[in-house]
Amino acid sequence: MSTRIKEMRVREFNIPLTEPFTITLGTTYKAENVLVSVELENGVVGYGEGAPFVYVTGETQQTAIKTIEAAKSIVEGKDVTQYRAIAEELARTFRVQTAARMAMEMAILDALTKSWGIPMYQFFGGVSDQVETDMTIPIVPAKEAYEKAKHWAEQGFNHLKIKVGTDLEADVERVEAIAEAAPSCHLKVDANQGYSPKQALEFLSELEKRDIAIELLEQPVPHWDLKGMKFVTQNSGVPIAADESVFSSRDALRVALEGAADIINIKLAKASILDVVNIHAICQSYGLGLMVGCMIESRLALSMAVHMTAGLGGFSYFDLDGFLSLAEEPIIGGFKEQAGVLSVAHVKAGIGAEPKKE
Ligand SMILES: [Mg+2]
Incomplete structure (x- = not known):
């Protein structure tokens, strides 16, 4: 069955913290991450998480979601066995949106290694x-x-x-x-x-x-x-x-x-x-x-x-x-x-x- 990507989805991934977390750069009250899933034609679904943090990556949850939505045209229809080619195109197109790219690359690699039946390590x-x-x-x-x-x-x-x-x-x-x-x-x-x-x-x-x-x-x-x-x-x-x-x-x-x-x-x-x-x-x-x-x-x-x-x-x-x-x-x-x-x-x-x- 084909390892071609049928669909990539993204949503907010909010997780409350046990207590506020303070470092020099600011205080965080909850994780406002993003969750990406890619579904292949063979039925396999890969998952990826991105952690945008404006003080470090310069991204917010909303900009990361917009990036991932915009990247659908690059990702959908590609074969996950071409991971590196897809990741390079994403890096060229969204050079500084690293947390968004992290989520997409993770989901693609998860789907690839699941399809191959090998653990990621x-x-x-x-x-x-x-x-x-x-x-x-x-x-x-x-x-x-x-x-x-x-x-x-x-x-x-x-x-x-x-x-x-x-x-x-x-x-x-x-x-x-x-x-x-x-x-x-x-x-x-x-x-x-x-x-x-x-x-x-x-x-x-x-x-x-x-x-x-x-x-x-x-x-x-x-x-x-x-x-x-x-x-x-x-x-x-x-x-x-x-x-x-x-x-x-x-x-x-x-x-x-x-x-x-x-x-x-x-x-x-x-x-x-x-x-x-x-x-x-x-x-x-x-x-x-x-x-x-x-x-x-x-x-x-x-x-x-x-x-x-x-x-x-x-x-x-x-x-x-x-x-x-x-x-x-x-x-x-x-x-x-x-x-x-x-x-x-x-x-x-x-x-x-x-x-x-x-
Ligand atoms: Mg550090």
């Missing part, structure tokens, strides 16, 4: 079938951060990520409280562009004075300030990760050539799927560390990220905890979770996750 190379995620603690008072860190460490998490970047003193207090509450956890810190280069070094030296070791500091300075990030990278003993500075393989190459960071944080919502593979190759070629992050996403998009990063291999840092902030679970299936370990070993075909109701 094998499509990407099958290096592994599981990853271990951290849990993120947002910008909250130190006392609350202490309680949260204690809770997640008791749940078996070995990795915590801490949001900072609004007030240096409060940031240091928060990290100190978390280090005390969860002494066995590895800590990552994410400033979401909130510091100047000098503040970033001051922050790191305050941690050093307190004997607090962290694995990495993510995006200390504004995304456009590569020179500032290079200054922090060259003058700090802690590895520096670029997140908002890298949306594309072109950005990744610039970071690599200029030595502006030690690690690149890849997200499907920033680069879509096609270009994540390119960024992965650049990082491996230049000896940069690989991290994967997420937006506030359901188990559908997060399972895709698990398949992709486990399948490609080479990633050292995983921040795929978005599902733990959701007040309800709109997805059936997906990865199995045990104390932060996300496994897709049981998946027989595709992503293995679908919405409870389409």
Whole structure:
């Protein structure tokens, strides 16, 4: 039966959060994502989720929906076995609409691998079938951060990520409280562009004075300030990760050539799927560390990220905890979770996750 795409559909995919999530860039009260499905002539349906977040991807739910509706003329009638050709045409036509493209590419690949009867992690190379995620603690008072860190460490998490970047003193207090509450956890810190280069070094030296070791500091300075990030990278003993500075393989190459960071944080919502593979190759070629992050996403998009990063291999840092902030679970299936370990070993075909109701 034909693997030609009969129809692509899109709808709002709203998911309430357990509590508001605050980072330097703003506060989120609910996930306003989009859900795409592609139906093939053989009856197979593939699903994809996009997570537009105006402060990061420059898209909103409504612009993502309009993009996907406009892309129907490119996608419908094509054969999913031509995934790369379709994805390249989408990238040319909708260059900056990465969250919308992420949803469409995901749905196409889900339909393709379901039709072929292989799990998605094998499509990407099958290096592994599981990853271990951290849990993120947002910008909250130190006392609350202490309680949260204690809770997640008791749940078996070995990795915590801490949001900072609004007030240096409060940031240091928060990290100190978390280090005390969860002494066995590895800590990552994410400033979401909130510091100047000098503040970033001051922050790191305050941690050093307190004997607090962290694995990495993510995006200390504004995304456009590569020179500032290079200054922090060259003058700090802690590895520096670029997140908002890298949306594309072109950005990744610039970071690599200029030595502006030690690690690149890849997200499907920033680069879509096609270009994540390119960024992965650049990082491996230049000896940069690989991290994967997420937006506030359901188990559908997060399972895709698990398949992709486990399948490609080479990633050292995983921040795929978005599902733990959701007040309800709109997805059936997906990865199995045990104390932060996300496994897709049981998946027989595709992503293995679908919405409870389409
Ligand atoms: Mg980040």
